[in-house]
Amino acid sequence: GENVEQHPSTLSVQEGDSAVIKCTYSDSASNYFPWYKQELGKRPQLIIDIRSNVGEKKDQRIAVTLNKTAKHFSLHITETQPEDSAVYFCASRKAGTALIFGKGTTLSVSS
């Protein structure tokens, strides 16, 4: 089955810096790659997603890139703010299956 590896497990940045989280997946048939943000004690919430027919997608300060050949995708957060502090999960799926999640990255943004 699908396996998703996520790095780093923890990331500390200064406010205003950029943060990059990387994920790799194993199943070349995977076609959908969302990112979720989970604040402490709350439910995961979708922040951005990308489909396999697109290489990059941007939404204000966040962007996701996908390299299908290498089977990896990345989340980029620019101009980080303290409220970006949370756990971020990447995930992937192929048709007819559920999302498989990475183990998460704890992002800490200090002011």
Place this chain on the structure above:
Amino acid sequence: GAGVSQSPSNKVTEKGKDVELRCDPISGHTALYWYRQRLGQGLEFLIYFQGNSAPDKSGLPSDRFSAERTGESVSTLTIQRTQQEDSAVYLCASSLVGQGAQGYGYTFGSGTRLTVV
């Protein structure tokens, strides 16, 4: 409803007892998923329902775990003979499923925090 509802929000049970967790998905979402999240850990896939298709049970960790869904509405996750390692937050999510099996984002419920003592 407006969101995914889960009940109870918290459940404390004695080891060996059975528990039932309930999930009410967003109206119109044909896909429903259960995940387990242990403290400080990631989301572990348990089971996936899609319409009237046979569910994907490949993530259930043992035969003590089972789940049902009535049509395209409420689902219940049952854990029999609970053990301490079952302690976790059980998250339910629902989503649309597009043509050509294009993926759509999940909407998660607030979860049920299960504590087995």
